[in-house]
Amino acid sequence: MSIEWYIVLSALLFSTGAVGILIRRSPLVILLCLELMLNAGNLALVAFSRMVGNEEGQVFAVIVMVVAACEVVVGLGLIVAIFRRRLPLNVDDLRELRG
Amino acid sequence: MEEVLFFGSAIGALGGAVGVIALRNPFYSVLALIVHLFSLAALFLLLTSAFVAAAQVVVYAGAVMVLYVFVVAYVGGGGESAWEPIPGQRFLAPLLGIALFVELSVAVLSSSLLALGTDGPDVEAGFGDPAAIGTLMLEKFLLPFEASSLLLLLAAVGAIVLAHRRREANA
Numbered sequence: 001m002s003i004e005w006y007i008v009l010s011a012l013l014f015s016t017g018a019v020g021i022l023i024r025r026s027p028l029v030i031l032l033c034l035e036l037m038l039n040a041g042n043l044a045l046v047a048f049s050r051m052v053g054n055e056e057g058q059v060f061a062v063i064v065m066v067v068a069a070c071e072v073v074v075g076l077g078l079i080v081a082i083f084r085r086r087l088p089l090n091v092d093d094l095r096e097l098r099g
Numbered sequence: 100m101e102e103v104l105f106f107g108s109a110i111g112a113l114g115g116a117v118g119v120i121a122l123r124n125p126f127y128s129v130l131a132l133i134v135h136l137f138s139l140a141a142l143f144l145l146l147t148s149a150f151v152a153a154a155q156v157v158v159y160a161g162a163v164m165v166l167y168v169f170v171v172a173y174v175g176g177g178g179e180s181a182w183e184p185i186p187g188q189r190f191l192a193p194l195l196g197i198a199l200f201v202e203l204s205v206a207v208l209s210s211s212l213l214a215l216g217t218d219g220p221d222v223e224a225g226f227g228d229p230a231a232i233g234t235l236m237l238e239k240f241l242l243p244f245e246a247s248s249l250l251l252l253l254a255a256v257g258a259i260v261l262a263h264r265r266r267e268a269n270a
Binding site for chain 2 (some may be wrong): 001002003004005006007008009011012013014015016017018019020022023024026028029031032033035036039042043046047049050051052053055056058059061062063065066067068069070071072073074076077078079080081083084089
């Protein structure tokens with residue numbers, strides 16, 4: 001399979017994640033969509049690493065995975081804290097920080 | 100054979116992604132994301148990156164998704180309100196997504212990267228295996244490696260601070 005196919009698939013997955021972030025209201029599902037977008041980026045990194053024939057892009061992908069894990073941990077901690085204070089789990093209701 | 104594997108995995112990855120954004124129950128969204136992650140791991144294997152595929156399955160589909168399932172079980176599903184802050188957002192968002200996809204594809208495919216249309220160069224047998232990635236990480240990328248370990252530590256401390264049950268918070 002030529003590398004183009006992987007890149008186009010990665011663009012498709014990234015757009016799917018972006019649409020999910022725009023149409024969903026629950027912060028849990030928005031975090032899942034962020035994972036989709038990060039993984040699409042990972043797929044592009046690994047595909048380009050294969051294209052140029054060295055492994056440095058794969059190290060990038062592993063670091064992206066670490067960042068994604070950190071983001072999930074902090075995001076889920078925030079969601080648990082929001083739930084504990086009995087606030088609604090809806091990004092449109094949680095708008096106090098809005099300018 | 101490679102085409103069959105690629106299109107099977109691609110359909111799995113795309114189906115999982117659409118399932119994440121389309122399913123109403125967050126628990127099913129998490130399960131769809133697990134399907135997506137396993138399909139992506141298969142794609143990584145097709146791109147001869149064994150270590151990234153293994154890390155994907157062990158770290159993501161294993162540890163991170165278990166964390167998600169715990170939080171979904173704790174917080175509970177709950178329906179989402181249909182109220183939209185911007186009128187017609189549900190119809191505008193897919194249009195924006197299609198525009199984003201077309202733009203990304205055009206930007207990449209019309210670039211002058213000649214190797215895009217090829218399968219990539221022939222690589223030796225050890226390409227992308229744990230030994231190669233580990234050597235790169237501990238020699239060339241030692242500083243990013245240490246920075247990411249510090250980031251993980253900070254995230255763990257931050258999660259404890261955020262989710263800690265404080266007495267004044269309950270009052």
